[in-house]
Amino acid sequence: MPIAVPFRPLFALLFAVLLALPAQAEEKKEGALPPDVETALSTLLADAPQGKPDPGASTLDTLLRFVATNTKPAKSVRPESRPQGSGAYLKDTLNVPLRKLVAYMLDPSVPGEAIYPSAVRRNAWLPGSPLLKNASGLIDATFPPAAPLVTRGLEYEETTPDTSSGCYYSYKLNRLFVLTAYEGRTAFLSVSIMPLQSSVGLRGAIVGDDKDWTYVYTPEKGTNLAMLGWAETYLYGSASVSIFMESAPGSNKVDMYFFKWAKAGWKGSNVVKTSHITAGLKRFTSGLRQVMESPKLPPVKAIAAKASELKSLSEADLRARLNGFGSHLAKQNADPLDGKAFRAVLDNGAYPATLKREDAIAELMKLYMRQQMGTLPAAVAQQ
Known part of the structure; x- marks a missing residue:
């Protein structure tokens, strides 16, 4: 499943959470979690790559017990910094059954x-990822499973433009998924860690409201920040442990818990603060909620069929379908779209021709989702 995340995710959970101000030093705060919880988080991150041991029941139980019983506000639940940067935590709730969420997140189609x-922006599972063959074992499993079920994958991911800098990045993610039980409830864990730093940040922009999922991507290095257009930025590290657990056995609600670390900047400096990571997590959960809670969400098979159809089209057909867009x-032409880098790809309706084949397919997929859910204005309808 392109990704990664459907959570891939996680989330897919890797969004550009870069920063607004340059000269701020990396936050150095001690963690506020119990030592056994920190150990459990470190173990899961270490076990994410293929070939590593599957996480043990004690590791999973330690972490699930903590999130299920914690009563402190999210801002007080602060994980220790790691090589991947400062950490943040967020809790939220999704009004869908866990089985439905798992089906959309794990189906590689x-x-x-x-x-x-x-x-x-787009993602894809790379060849050789175990998930490509055994995702169904988790999707179709008995809830709760009698024993933890595990799969892994390596995915390519490209982010949407950051809300502050406009930068977007591409990178690979080692991903670990675990379906397990906790006191009669089913829990789904998605763990991700970047093995290498990202590509250099390129300039992009959000068009209108972020909830419209309309973005512009240019091939130019740099940012949209005043006096920092020259900056060549990178995601130096990113890691996440995301937990989706039934609010109660068989519940139609899912409690979501996110532990996230990120390190980004330029010339080796890290300008990511906990507040930036938290904002990125909220952006992620907001988009996920828009999709998963929509009463018009297309079935998994319909989305898979649309993806297959788009992949079968020629580049000429793909671009023709994007003419209206x-x-x-x-x-x-609202700032920053009035700038030279953006006019070079937008003027005279040239944008579809600037997209790589994979990017054109991803753009059409987002337009399809908006169309199906009734949020696509006629002005941006496909032709």
């Missing part, structure tokens, strides 16, 4: 950009 539209974007 469902592109991540369809499920995480505000965080992911390109014409709509050409009319937009």
Whole structure:
């Protein structure tokens, strides 16, 4: 499943959470979690790559017990900094059954950009990922499972533009998924860690409201920040442990708990603060909620069929289907779209022709999702 996340995710959970101000030093705060919880988080991150041991029951139980019984506000639940940067924590709730969420997140035929539209431009599971063969073992499992079920994958992911800097990045993620039981409830864990730093940040922009999932991507290095357009930025590290657990046995609600670390900046400096990470997590959960709680969400099979159809089209057909979208974007000129880098890809409806084949497919997938859910204005409808 492109990704990663459908959580891939996680989330897919890797969004550009970069920073607003440059000269701020990396936050150095001690963690506020019990030592056994920190150990459990470290173990899961270490076990994410293929070939590593599957996490043991004690590791899973320690972490699940903590999130299920913790009564402190999220801002007081502060994980220790790691090589991947400062850490943050967020809790939220999704009004869907866990089985439905797992089906959309794990099915490799469902592109991540369809499920995480505000965080992911596109993603794809790389060949050899075990998940490509055994995802169904978790999707179709008895809830709660009698023993932990595990799968892994390596995915390519590209982010949407950051809300502050406009930068977007691409990278690979080692991903670990675990389906397990906790006191009669079913829990689904998604663990991710970057093995290498990202590509250099390129300039992009959010068009209108972020909830519209309309973005512009340019091939130019740099940011949209005043006096920092020159900065060549990177995601130096990113890791996450995301937990989705039934609110009660068989509940139609899912409690979500996110532990996230990120390190980004330029020339080796890290300008990511906990507040930036938290804002990125909220952006991610907001987009996920838009999709998963929509009464018009297409079935998994329909999304998979659409993805297959788009992949079968020629580049000429793909771009032709984006003509309406390109014409709509050409009319937009609000800052920063009035800048030279953006006009070079937008004027005269040229945007579809600037997209790589995979990016055109991902753009059409997002337009399809908006169309199906009734949020696509006629002005940006496909032709």
